Amino acid sequence: xxxxxxxxxxxxxxxxxxxxxxxxxxxxxxxxxxxxxxxxxxxxxxxxxxxxxxxxxxxxxxxxxxxxxxxxxxxxxxxxxxxxxxxxxxxxxxxxxxxxxxxxxxxxxxxxxxxxxxxxxxxxxxxxxxxxxxxxxxxxxxxxxxxxxxxxxxxxxxxxxxxxxxxxxxxxxxxxxxxxxxxxxxxxxxxxxxxxxxxxxxxxxxxxxxxxxxxxxxxxxxxxxxxxxxxxxxxxxxxxxxxxxxxxxxxxxxxxxxxxxxxxxxxxxxx
Ligand SMILES: C[S@@+](CC[C@H](N)C(=O)[O-])C[C@H]1O[C@@H](n2cnc3c(N)ncnc32)[C@H](O)[C@@H]1O
Numbered sequence: 001x002x003x004x005x006x007x008x009x010x011x012x013x014x015x016x017x018x019x020x021x022x023x024x025x026x027x028x029x030x031x032x033x034x035x036x037x038x039x040x041x042x043x044x045x046x047x048x049x050x051x052x053x054x055x056x057x058x059x060x061x062x063x064x065x066x067x068x069x070x071x072x073x074x075x076x077x078x079x080x081x082x083x084x085x086x087x088x089x090x091x092x093x094x095x096x097x098x099x100x101x102x103x104x105x106x107x108x109x110x111x112x113x114x115x116x117x118x119x120x121x122x123x124x125x126x127x128x129x130x131x132x133x134x135x136x137x138x139x140x141x142x143x144x145x146x147x148x149x150x151x152x153x154x155x156x157x158x159x160x161x162x163x164x165x166x167x168x169x170x171x172x173x174x175x176x177x178x179x180x181x182x183x184x185x186x187x188x189x190x191x192x193x194x195x196x197x198x199x200x201x202x203x204x205x206x207x208x209x210x211x212x213x214x215x216x217x218x219x220x221x222x223x224x225x226x227x228x229x230x231x232x233x234x235x236x237x238x239x240x241x242x243x244x245x246x247x248x249x250x251x252x253x254x255x256x257x258x259x260x261x262x263x264x265x266x267x268x269x270x271x
Pocket of ligand 1: 108
């Protein structure tokens with residue numbers, strides 16, 4: 001259990017328990033995988049990450065919910081899931097039980113990974129969550145400590161330029177940028193309808209509260225921690241003819257997410 005217990009911690013912890021109760025998209029475990037589907041889902045080949053995972057130590061960082069943990073475990077990896085939400089971790093355990101594989105789950109805040117040993121992971125897999133904390137540099141320092149030399153860090157995060165923007169920002173001509181492009185600028189927006197399969201009666205799920213991480217902060221901090229960039233991908237889709245103001249159109253105009261693959265090679269650059 002990590003020691004961080006500030007307002008950011010409590011907001012996220014409470015929100016994610018509510019999202020689990022509402023069976024939100026990111027909390028639904030994947031229960032129809034086999035090894036082939038798991039490889040396709042993770043897309044390691046596309047990312048240039050070695051696909052032979054037998055006995056490789058994988059950390060799913062802020063990656064609870066029973067999706068990636070199950071896929072990695074099915075491919076033979078030794079999986080640890082670290083997440084703020086006990087409900088999310090429960091779904092990882094449920095998926096692991098479903099497939100008859102073993103995983104380790106740890107509840108805590110990604111800004112404090114002291115529950116994990118130094119240099120203990122071959123791959124840190126970090127799905128969307130970086131912008132839930134104000135200062136990503138704290139997280140990067142922790143990742144650098146727990147990843148082994150030569151190990152990989154997969155980071156999927158909000159595209160810093162469009163963080164806080166959604167299709168609802170359509171103004172008839174384009175998507176209006178309003179918030180300042182500064183580190184830790186708070187961004188808040190409503191969840192998309194497709195996130196939920198059910199909303200708990202009478203309970204409002206609080207909006208995501210996020211903090212912009214500029215591109216220079218992300219890249220320079222990771223270089224400074226001793227990482228080398230292996231791949232950058234802008235996650236986007238082309239939906240020709242999509243209705244302006246729709247999510248599909250927004251994704252075509254303003255790719256909402258970035259994916260990075262970093263390799264830990266201290267002493268080569270940075271530091
Ligand atoms: C969008 S989900 C990503 C994981 C999910 N497996 C997926 O792929 O959709 C974000 C995850 O980050 C976790 N989270 C939010 N804030 C966190 C924090 N400060 N430390 C650790 N985990 C956090 C949430 O509980 C949630 O499981």
